[in-house]
Amino acid sequence: MKREMVLNVNGEEHDVEITPDRLLLEALREDVGLTGTKEGCSIGVCGACSVIVDGRLVSACLTLAVTCEGKKIETIEGLARDGELHPLQRSFVQYGGFQCGICTPGQIMAAKALLDHNPTPSADQVKEWMSANLCRCTGYYKILESVMAVVEGKVDEERRDEAVRQARIQSLYQSDTYKSGASD
Amino acid sequence: MSKAEKFAVLGQNVDRFEGHDKVTGSAAYVADVFLPGMLTGRILRSPLPHARIRNIDTSRAEKLRGVKAVVTAEDTIKQGWGVFFPDQYPLSVGKARYVGEEVAAVAAIDRDTAEEALELIEVDWEELPAVFDAEEAMQDGAPLVHEEKDSNIALTIDVERGDIDAAFRDSDLVIEDTFESVPQWHSAIETIGSVADYSANGKYTVYMNTQTLFMARMRLATALGVREADVRVIQTAVGGGFGGKSCDDNNAMVAAILARKARRPVKIINTREEEFLAGSRPRVNMKVWVRMGFKSDGRIRAKHMRVIADNGAYSGKAPAITGVAALRHDTCYKYSDVRSEAYLVYTNKIPTGAFRGFGNPSAEFSVEQMMDIAADELNMDPFEMARLNAAEPGYVSPHGNRVISCELKQCIDRTERMIGWKEKRADRKPNRGLGMGCTVHVSGKRHFGDYDGSSATIKMNEDGKAFILSGEGETGQGHWTAMCQIAAEELGVPFSDVAISEADTDLTTFCLGNYASRLTYVAGNAVKNAATNVKEILHETAAEMLEADPGDLVSRDGYIFVKGAEQRAISVADVVRGRQFRRGGAPVVASGSFDADSVSQDALRYGNESGAYNFGAQAAEVEVDPDTGRVTVIQYAVASDCGTVIYPIGAEGQVEGSIAQGLGYALIEGIRMEEGRPINPNFSDYRLASMRDMPDLVHEFADSYEPTGPFGAKGLGELGMDPVAAIISNAIYDAVGVRIKTLPITAEKVLRALQEKKKNGS
Numbered sequence: 001m002k003r004e005m006v007l008n009v010n011g012e013e014h015d016v017e018i019t020p021d022r023l024l025l026e027a028l029r030e031d032v033g034l035t036g037t038k039e040g041c042s043i044g045v046c047g048a049c050s051v052i053v054d055g056r057l058v059s060a061c062l063t064l065a066v067t068c069e070g071k072k073i074e075t076i077e078g079l080a081r082d083g084e085l086h087p088l089q090r091s092f093v094q095y096g097g098f099q100c101g102i103c104t105p106g107q108i109m110a111a112k113a114l115l116d117h118n119p120t121p122s123a124d125q126v127k128e129w130m131s132a133n134l135c136r137c138t139g140y141y142k143i144l145e146s147v148m149a150v151v152e153g154k155v156d157e158e159r160r161d162e163a164v165r166q167a168r169i170q171s172l173y174q175s176d177t178y179k180s181g182a183s184d
Numbered sequence: 185m186s187k188a189e190k191f192a193v194l195g196q197n198v199d200r201f202e203g204h205d206k207v208t209g210s211a212a213y214v215a216d217v218f219l220p221g222m223l224t225g226r227i228l229r230s231p232l233p234h235a236r237i238r239n240i241d242t243s244r245a246e247k248l249r250g251v252k253a254v255v256t257a258e259d260t261i262k263q264g265w266g267v268f269f270p271d272q273y274p275l276s277v278g279k280a281r282y283v284g285e286e287v288a289a290v291a292a293i294d295r296d297t298a299e300e301a302l303e304l305i306e307v308d309w310e311e312l313p314a315v316f317d318a319e320e321a322m323q324d325g326a327p328l329v330h331e332e333k334d335s336n337i338a339l340t341i342d343v344e345r346g347d348i349d350a351a352f353r354d355s356d357l358v359i360e361d362t363f364e365s366v367p368q369w370h371s372a373i374e375t376i377g378s379v380a381d382y383s384a385n386g387k388y389t390v391y392m393n394t395q396t397l398f399m400a401r402m403r404l405a406t407a408l409g410v411r412e413a414d415v416r417v418i419q420t421a422v423g424g425g426f427g428g429k430s431c432d433d434n435n436a437m438v439a440a441i442l443a444r445k446a447r448r449p450v451k452i453i454n455t456r457e458e459e460f461l462a463g464s465r466p467r468v469n470m471k472v473w474v475r476m477g478f479k480s481d482g483r484i485r486a487k488h489m490r491v492i493a494d495n496g497a498y499s500g501k502a503p504a505i506t507g508v509a510a511l512r513h514d515t516c517y518k519y520s521d522v523r524s525e526a527y528l529v530y531t532n533k534i535p536t537g538a539f540r541g542f543g544n545p546s547a548e549f550s551v552e553q554m555m556d557i558a559a560d561e562l563n564m565d566p567f568e569m570a571r572l573n574a575a576e577p578g579y580v581s582p583h584g585n586r587v588i589s590c591e592l593k594q595c596i597d598r599t600e601r602m603i604g605w606k607e608k609r610a611d612r613k614p615n616r617g618l619g620m621g622c623t624v625h626v627s628g629k630r631h632f633g634d635y636d637g638s639s640a641t642i643k644m645n646e647d648g649k650a651f652i653l654s655g656e657g658e659t660g661q662g663h664w665t666a667m668c669q670i671a672a673e674e675l676g677v678p679f680s681d682v683a684i685s686e687a688d689t690d691l692t693t694f695c696l697g698n699y700a701s702r703l704t705y706v707a708g709n710a711v712k713n714a715a716t717n718v719k720e721i722l723h724e725t726a727a728e729m730l731e732a733d734p735g736d737l738v739s740r741d742g743y744i745f746v747k748g749a750e751q752r753a754i755s756v757a758d759v760v761r762g763r764q765f766r767r768g769g770a771p772v773v774a775s776g777s778f779d780a781d782s783v784s785q786d787a788l789r790y791g792n793e794s795g796a797y798n799f800g801a802q803a804a805e806v807e808v809d810p811d812t813g814r815v816t817v818i819q820y821a822v823a824s825d826c827g828t829v830i831y832p833i834g835a836e837g838q839v840e841g842s843i844a845q846g847l848g849y850a851l852i853e854g855i856r857m858e859e860g861r862p863i864n865p866n867f868s869d870y871r872l873a874s875m876r877d878m879p880d881l882v883h884e885f886a887d888s889y890e891p892t893g894p895f896g897a898k899g900l901g902e903l904g905m906d907p908v909a910a911i912i913s914n915a916i917y918d919a920v921g922v923r924i925k926t927l928p929i930t931a932e933k934v935l936r937a938l939q940e941k942k943k944n945g946s
Contacts, residue, residue: 029215029216034209035209035212035215035216036208036209036210037209038213038215038373038374038423039215040373040374040456040867041456041866041867041868042455042456043456043866043867043868045866045867045868046373046867048373075209076207076208076209077208077209077210079208080208085204085207085208089207089208092203092207093199093200093203093204093207094199095833096197096200096833096834096836096837098203098206098207098660099424099660099661099662099837099841100372100373100374100421100422100423100424100425100659100660101202101205101206101207101211101421101423101660102213102372102373102374102421102423102424102660103373103423104206104207105209108207126875127875127876128876130874130875131874131875131876131877132874133874133875134373134867134872134874135373136370136371136372136373136424136426136841136845136872137424137660137661137837137841138837138840138841138844139840139841139842139843139844139845139878139881140840140844140874140875140878141840141878141881142833142836142837142840143875144875
C-alpha cells in the first residue's frame with residue numbers, strides 16, 4: 001500500500017513513504033516532521049492548515065499528499081530566512097495579530113498567498129480573502145491590521161537589537177566581578 | 185493612590201513574550217508532542233442519551249493486531265470526580281447519561297487501528313427514558329439523570345436582601361419578562377487533547393492544553409486514586425481556552441488510564457465532532473425570568489429574578505456559574521432590595537460549564553434588556569438611566585461585593601461619545617437603531633477552596649536576566665507578557681531581561697490557573713511581590729558592593745545606583761554574580777504570594793467574592809433589513825475600566841475577541857439538538873464569524889487605578905463578552921420596534937416578529 005515519493009517542502013526535498021490516502025496535513029506533520037501546520041476543523045472550513053502548493057492556497061486537511069508530488073509546497077516553517085522573520089511574521093508580532101497562535105500559521109500563509117499575487121490589496125479585499133481563515137481569539141481586527149501594515153509598509157525592522165545583545169554579552173565576560181569571583 | 189506613577193515598561197507595546205514561536209510555527213501545542221513509543225488513543229462514546237450498560241465485551245478489540253490496551257470502568261477505581269459535586273466518572277459506571285459520554289477506550293499503534301478496535305467493542309445497552317429540557321426535568325416524575333439523587337435539581341439558590349415586596353409596592357413602574365439563552369461552544373480552533381505517560385515508579389506525566397494545571401492535577405489524582413504529587417501536569421501551548429480547557433472533561437483521565445494499562449505514552453486529541461459531543465463544556469443555557477421595579481425618575485427600586493439553568497448530565501462548574509448569574513450583576517447598579525432564585529437542573533445532555541462570562545452573559549442578556557424596556561416606558565434616555573443607577577467607588581452590593589475602584593460612569597460617558605449617540609438620535613435613519621448596556625465582572629473569584637491567590641518565584645541568572653517560575657500558564661491572552669512587564673517594572677530591568685517559565689506542576693508553586701479574569705490582578709500581584717523580594721536581596725548585595733545604605737538604592741534599566749549620586753552604579757548582572765561567586769555565595773531567588781481580600785460566600789451567598797471589580801459600558805448601532813430580518817451591526821463602541829493597562833495590545837485583544845464572541849452569541853451561534861444529539865457538531869454547520877462579518881469597532885480604556893492591583897491593574901478578559909447580546913437586542917428594538925428574547929437573534933426570528941407586529945397593526 002505505501003509508496004515512496006518525494007515531497008518538496010520549502011525548497012527542500014523529503015523522501016517519504018506514504019499510503020495514497022495520506023493527507024498532506026498528516027504527511028507534513030508526521031512524515032516530514034513540520035508541525036507548524038495545524039489541524040482545526042478537518043473539513044476545510046477553518047483554514048488552520050492553509051499551505052501554499054505551486055502558488056495556490058490549499059487546505060492541507062483536504063489535500064492528498066500524493067497529489068503534491070513534484071510540486072512546490074510552502075509552509076510556515078519556510079517563511080523566515082536565516083533567522084530573519086518574513087515581513088508578515090514581523091507584522092503579526094508588532095501589531096498583535098494573534099493570541100493563542102493556533103490559527104496563526106494558516107493566517108500568515110493565507111496572507112502570503114494573497115500578497116504574492118497582489119501586493120497592494122485594499123482592506124476590503126483582505127477581509128474577503130482572509131474570511132476563509134477562522135480565529136476565535138482576536139475578532140480579526142489585529143489580523144487585518146497586521147496584514148495591512150505589510151501592504152502599507154508600516155512594519156518596523158526586527159525589534160530585537162542584535163548590537164545591543166552582543167554588547168551585553170561582551171560586558172558580561174569583561175565584568176570584574178566575574179573575574180574576581182573566579183579567582184577567589 | 186498613585187495614579188501619577190510613571191512607568192518604564194508598563195503600558196508599552198512590547199513584543200509578545202512567545203511571539204516568535206507563534207509566528208514561525210515552532211510553538212509546541214499538545215498535538216505537536218511526540219514521545220518515543222507513543223500510541224494513539226480513541227474513545228468509544230455513548231450513542232444514547234440515557235442508557236444502562238448491561239455488559240461490555242472488549243475481547244475482540246483486544247485481539248486486534250496493533251491494539252495495546254482496551255479500558256472500561258473496570259480498569260478504574262470508579263471514583264467520581266468534579267469540582268463541586270463528584271458526579272462524573274472517567275469512563276461510564278453502570279450507565280451513560282448523555283450522547284458522547286466516554287464508555288470505553290483503546291490505545292493502538294495508529295489511529296486507524298484504534299478506530300477499528302472501537303468497532304469491535306460490543307456494548308449491551310438498555311435504553312432508559314431521557315429528559316432534555318431543564319423545566320421538564322424539574323417536574324415530578326421526570327426521569328432521574330442520577331438515580332441516587334431524589335430529584336434532577338442539582339442546586340437551589342433563594343436569597344432575599346431588603347424587603348422585596350415593600351420595594352415593589354414603592355415602585356412607580358413594575359415590569360417583568362423572560363429571556364432565554366442557548367449553549368454556546370468555545371470553538372477554540374484547537375480541540376482538547378493530552379499525552380499521558382506512566383512510569384514504572386507509578387508516576388503519571390500528562391502534557392495537556394489546559395488552562396488550569398493544578399486543578400487538572402487534583403482531578404486526575406482523585407479519579408486515578410493517587411497522590412497529587414504522583415501526577416505531573418505540563419502545559420503545552422494552548423490553542424484557545426475561553427473556559428473550555430479548564431478541565432471538566434475526561435480526555436486526560438482516559439489517556440492516563442490507557443497509558444497505565446499499555447505502559448506506553450498515549451495521545452488523545454479530540455476530533456472536532458468529539459469536541460462538540462463531549463469536549464469543552466458549553467455555556468450554561470438559562471431561562472431567566474425578571475421582574476423589576478423603578479421609581480419614576482429612573483432609579484432601580486427592586487429586582488426579583490428566577491433562573492433555571494440547564495446543567496446537562498454532570499455538574500462541573502455549573503453550580504458556581506448559576507450563582508454568578510443569580511447575583512453578580514447586582515454589583516453593576518445600585519440596588520437595595522433584591523431577590524434571586526436559581527435552580528440548576530440535570531438533563532441528559534453534554535454537561536454545561538465555564539465559558540467566558542461565567543453566567544454573567546445570561547444575566548446581562550436579561551437585566552440589560554429590562555433596563556432598556558424601563559427607559560422606554562419612563563421615556564428616559566438609556567444613557568441617563570445608566571448614569572443614574574451606576575455603581576460608584578465604595579458601593580457595596582446587596583450580596584456583599586465591595587467596590588473599590590469604579591469608573592463605570594466614565595465608561596458610560598465615553599461610550600455615549602464614541603457611538604455618537606446624541607447626534608445619531610437627533611438624526612434617525614429608517615431601520616437603523618442604537619442600543620447600550622453596562623457590565624461588571626470580577627478580578628478573580630473566591631470559590632475553589634478558601635483561596636483566591638497566586639504565587640510566583642523569580643530567580644536571577646548570572647547574566648542579570650530574571651526568570652519567573654509560575655504555574656498559572658498562558659492560554660493565548662498574553663498573560664506571560666504582562667507578567668514579564670510587571671516583573672521588569674518592579675525589578676527596574678528592561679523587558680528583554682525577563683523571561684517566564686512554562687507551567688509545570690512539578691516545578692512551580694500552586695496556582696489556580698486561567699479563569700475568572702484573575703491573572704493580571706491576582707497573579708500580577710504575586711509576581712510583583714516576588715520581584716519586590718528579589719529586589720531587596722539585590723539591593724542588600726549592591727549596598728555592600730557600592731558601600732552604600734540599601735535604603736538609598738534605586739533600580740532602573742538593569743542598573744542599581746545610589747539615589748542622588750547616579751555615577752555610583754552597578755549592573756544587576758554584577759550584583760547577581762557578586763552574591764553568587766564568593767565564599768558562602770547564594771543565588772538570588774525569592775518567591776511572592778498574594779491572596780485577594782475576598783471572602784467565601786456564606787450559606788446565604790453573602791460575601792465579597794473578589795478583590796476588585798471591573799466595569800464597562802458598550803453601545804451598538806445596527807441596521808435591520810425589514811424584508812429579510814437580517815441584522816447588520818454597523819458600529820460597536822466599548823469603554824472598559826480595567827485599571828492600569830499593563831500590555832495595551834493584549835488588553836485591546838481581550839476587548840476585540842470578547843466582542844467578537846459576544847456578537848456570535850447574540851446573532852448566530854448555538855448548537856441544535858434533537859433528542860440530546862447535536863445535529864451541527866462541526867464548523868460548517870456551527871457557524872463562527874469571519875473577518876468580513878466584523879463591524880467597525882471603537883474602544884477606549886477608562887482612566888482608572890485600582891489601589892489593590894499590581895500598579896493599579898485589574899481584570900478584563902470576560903467583561904466585554906457579558907452584555908453584547910442584550911445591547912444588540914436593544915438596538916434592534918430601537919431600529920424596528922421588535923424585541924427578541926431568545927438567543928441567537930436570527931434573521932428568521934426578527935422577520936417573524938416583524939410580521940407579527942404588522943399583523944397586530946402596532
